[in-house]
Amino acid sequence: MLTKRPFLIELLTALGLIIAPFVLPHLYFAPDTINRILVWGIFGIGFDILFGFTGLLSFGQSAFYGTGGFVAAYLLTVANLQNVWASLVMGMIAAAAVGYLVGLIALRRTGIYFAMITVAIAEVFFFVEFNPLSAYTGGENGLPGVPTPQLNLAFTTIQFNTTPSMYAFLAFWYFVGLVIALRIVRSPVGTVLRAIRDNPLRAAAVGHNIHAYKLTAFVIAAAYAGFAGGLLGVMQGFMPPDAFMFDTSGQLIMQTAIGGAGTLFGPLVGASLWLFLSDFLQGPLQLGSTWKLVLGVVFVLLVCFLRHGIVGGLADLVRLIRRLGPAGAPAPEADTLFEGSEDCTPTPMRQAPVSHGTADIVLETKGVSRRFGGILANSDIDFRVRRGELLGIIGPNGAGKTTFFKMLTCEVHPSAGRIVFEGRDITGLDVTAVCQLGLTKSYQVNQLFSRLTVRENIVIAALADKRGAFRLDLFRSLHGVTGLDARVEETLAMVGLTARAGHPVSELAYGEKRRLEIGLALATSPSLLLLDEPLAGMSPRERTDTVRLLRSIARGRTMIVIDHDMAALFELVERITVLNEGRVLTEGTPEQIKRNAAVQEAYLGGVMAA
Amino acid sequence: MINWTNLAAQAFNGLVLGALLALISSGLTIIYGTLGVLNLAHGAMFMLGGYAGYVAYSYTDSFIVAVLAGSLFVMLVGVAMERCIIRHFYDRPDEDQLLVTFGLGIVSVEAVRYFFGSLSKPLPAPALLTGITGLGFMFYPTYRLALLGIVAAALLVLYAVLYRTRIGMIVRAGIEDSVMVDALGINIYRVFMLVFGIGAMAAGFAGIVNTPVVSLSPDMGESILVQAFVVVVIGGVGSFRGAVLGGLIGGEIISITSMINPGYAYVMLFVAMTAVLVLRPYGLLGTSGRS
Numbered sequence: 001m002l003t004k005r006p007f008l009i010e011l012l013t014a015l016g017l018i019i020a021p022f023v024l025p026h027l028y029f030a031p032d033t034i035n036r037i038l039v040w041g042i043f044g045i046g047f048d049i050l051f052g053f054t055g056l057l058s059f060g061q062s063a064f065y066g067t068g069g070f071v072a073a074y075l076l077t078v079a080n081l082q083n084v085w086a087s088l089v090m091g092m093i094a095a096a097a098v099g100y101l102v103g104l105i106a107l108r109r110t111g112i113y114f115a116m117i118t119v120a121i122a123e124v125f126f127f128v129e130f131n132p133l134s135a136y137t138g139g140e141n142g143l144p145g146v147p148t149p150q151l152n153l154a155f156t157t158i159q160f161n162t163t164p165s166m167y168a169f170l171a172f173w174y175f176v177g178l179v180i181a182l183r184i185v186r187s188p189v190g191t192v193l194r195a196i197r198d199n200p201l202r203a204a205a206v207g208h209n210i211h212a213y214k215l216t217a218f219v220i221a222a223a224y225a226g227f228a229g230g231l232l233g234v235m236q237g238f239m240p241p242d243a244f245m246f247d248t249s250g251q252l253i254m255q256t257a258i259g260g261a262g263t264l265f266g267p268l269v270g271a272s273l274w275l276f277l278s279d280f281l282q283g284p285l286q287l288g289s290t291w292k293l294v295l296g297v298v299f300v301l302l303v304c305f306l307r308h309g310i311v312g313g314l315a316d317l318v319r320l321i322r323r324l325g326p327a328g329a330p331a332p333e334a335d336t337l338f339e340g341s342e343d344c345t346p347t348p349m350r351q352a353p354v355s356h357g358t359a360d361i362v363l364e365t366k367g368v369s370r371r372f373g374g375i376l377a378n379s380d381i382d383f384r385v386r387r388g389e390l391l392g393i394i395g396p397n398g399a400g401k402t403t404f405f406k407m408l409t410c411e412v413h414p415s416a417g418r419i420v421f422e423g424r425d426i427t428g429l430d431v432t433a434v435c436q437l438g439l440t441k442s443y444q445v446n447q448l449f450s451r452l453t454v455r456e457n458i459v460i461a462a463l464a465d466k467r468g469a470f471r472l473d474l475f476r477s478l479h480g481v482t483g484l485d486a487r488v489e490e491t492l493a494m495v496g497l498t499a500r501a502g503h504p505v506s507e508l509a510y511g512e513k514r515r516l517e518i519g520l521a522l523a524t525s526p527s528l529l530l531l532d533e534p535l536a537g538m539s540p541r542e543r544t545d546t547v548r549l550l551r552s553i554a555r556g557r558t559m560i561v562i563d564h565d566m567a568a569l570f571e572l573v574e575r576i577t578v579l580n581e582g583r584v585l586t587e588g589t590p591e592q593i594k595r596n597a598a599v600q601e602a603y604l605g606g607v608m609a610a
Numbered sequence: 611m612i613n614w615t616n617l618a619a620q621a622f623n624g625l626v627l628g629a630l631l632a633l634i635s636s637g638l639t640i641i642y643g644t645l646g647v648l649n650l651a652h653g654a655m656f657m658l659g660g661y662a663g664y665v666a667y668s669y670t671d672s673f674i675v676a677v678l679a680g681s682l683f684v685m686l687v688g689v690a691m692e693r694c695i696i697r698h699f700y701d702r703p704d705e706d707q708l709l710v711t712f713g714l715g716i717v718s719v720e721a722v723r724y725f726f727g728s729l730s731k732p733l734p735a736p737a738l739l740t741g742i743t744g745l746g747f748m749f750y751p752t753y754r755l756a757l758l759g760i761v762a763a764a765l766l767v768l769y770a771v772l773y774r775t776r777i778g779m780i781v782r783a784g785i786e787d788s789v790m791v792d793a794l795g796i797n798i799y800r801v802f803m804l805v806f807g808i809g810a811m812a813a814g815f816a817g818i819v820n821t822p823v824v825s826l827s828p829d830m831g832e833s834i835l836v837q838a839f840v841v842v843v844i845g846g847v848g849s850f851r852g853a854v855l856g857g858l859i860g861g862e863i864i865s866i867t868s869m870i871n872p873g874y875a876y877v878m879l880f881v882a883m884t885a886v887l888v889l890r891p892y893g894l895l896g897t898s899g900r901s
Contacts, residue, residue: 120836290720
């Protein structure tokens, strides 16, 4: 939505900002209200990157709004720094620094813990502003006498001391803030942030350091908040202490939800509605303090019935019209046949040299065990994989296959034993680090980024390989990542989803989702690929397609496949390890396994042996 | 030089506040544990309890009727909230649940402000419990002393309901795995509704019995909610014992710090929370079970 035509959104925003002061007063917006909307809008851009794009709902943004505001106001009043521009930037830097420290604590946990911790942090800041720091912040009086900005040009000085000129000042900063945010959202970092929102587990599993990215989003939001706080003081000529109040965070959240999270414009639209209604209900309607009750009810109704807010709702409507309209041709047949990819040249492995001797052992486990309470899921497993091998693992339900895979990818740590990958002890590393080393897995139950398109899914996985676990390329475009487009197209072709690349994951058939699941693992270009029941739940035709896909992937790769489909597996792999009750029962070629009496007994309880 | 009498009095205040926080937080934590919903309107339930009690008291002049009516009213509000709104949010993302309960909290606060105004309302303690009591080493307001007993009794009742009754067993099973409870043929939605009601009632009860100490205002729930969050983070989400332990720790930290410098009470509370998060990320008595 944001990428079709370059600079179109920027252009429209600039036009809108220029027209707004001439149009909005006719809609009964007071000039002062319009200025306040812009400050909330800037505050909200940062918050939307945190909440709408990364999925982190912080109730503590007032802490950074207040910090930035008071640092800037303090510099301009008490410290008597004359330069408004420099003070605003310093306020922003202070807020970002505080955001970094707070983020280190708050991001230790996710979900509701994160929400609760941010609430607590905001409250602490409020009390600190009021008491211990009141000598600097003026306590409950705030800081009066904040000067208005001016711009010294060689021939003249522009003063921003009237409401219309202040509008120009704020609109300029809104535009700058929006352009920066658009760049961030379209950058590789922005893509990873959305991946974290949709499925943090998988984002980490394909090799992104999600904690570092979350912290990045948190600091970005704090920086925007700090800058907006500074603007508030400059706009009013007074820095009010209630910037630090919990209500500030609450109002920001409600405005963003009303306008639509994840749209960047949502907060501005929400603030417009909020401030307009608050003026209107208190002014012409004479409702006094009841306005907040009305707005509260409006908010609850919107959360219940308009899930994506006003901007999101409009976008949904446009999409719906496009789909129904004559211009939008009917979507291609959902069940596109997988054409196979036998001709596709597989991506070379990371380290291609096929050597012999001990060096060609890709993965080795020594005495690996895993205990869950009283249950021994895996016990003393010794296991080896040679480079280029296609290996199968079978075993009855509960044999410990999936736990074993989870230990190999370091999602679960062994209670005892060691795991060596490419000559390196990976026991105790985390799943992100292991994926970066070239070992990843496709999941038994699909772990996709379900709100994004097929292509975006693959891009996310490929980015982890092309950029490493963490990189701060906030202003680079996705196309600027070397080799990314080629990798994405190649992976799409390999799993036969090129024709479906633009579709959201939610529209895919089950078999297609399974192939995308494998594609996510492939796009990280693993040197060892684990597949956990790739054939589970498939129709016979999907099954045949997928076996063909696996065979084509296997060329030039090392793979381990778990599956219950014996016929398919025996045909596919070269060597099989049989697990039973957490132990290695036996291993050998498919022929040997088929004839092995112990295996028959494990599966059939000795019927065959009798 | 430490004033021991003063310290003892503050420690006692901390115990009273801690018991209140324990009760409120256990309501919050059993709702979250069972339904998976963090109720941001929980502070508003605390406030509603106080006002409902105030209304009942102004008609009957009976403190006991006020407490019963106040708690019952909040329970009904909780049940209605779950039945009409929260229920439709179980399948929606966590953020939506937070948003809607946050909105409901605001609506409750503003509705009370609409009907009762912003001025604070007093509610006297029953005549029997007014005055001060000598404890040998210090004198202490009788009602606060009684409050400690009342809240401790309420906690015991809640504990008994959770750990000694059939319904409590179902609730605890629901905290472990609500899908499984549903699969066993127990109507989990009815349990959810009940739990939400009981959780809200815990807050409402605390709100009404606390009123003689603090007097009522529509915004009184906000700071209590924040404190309850810290308590739950310290104690461990979903753990009743954790809420009690966390409540007592939180109450003491606030009281003792306030004696030295009230401005730092929240800072110290926050320091304690951070320490717990660093050393035991799932809280003192929490487990990593439910994410």
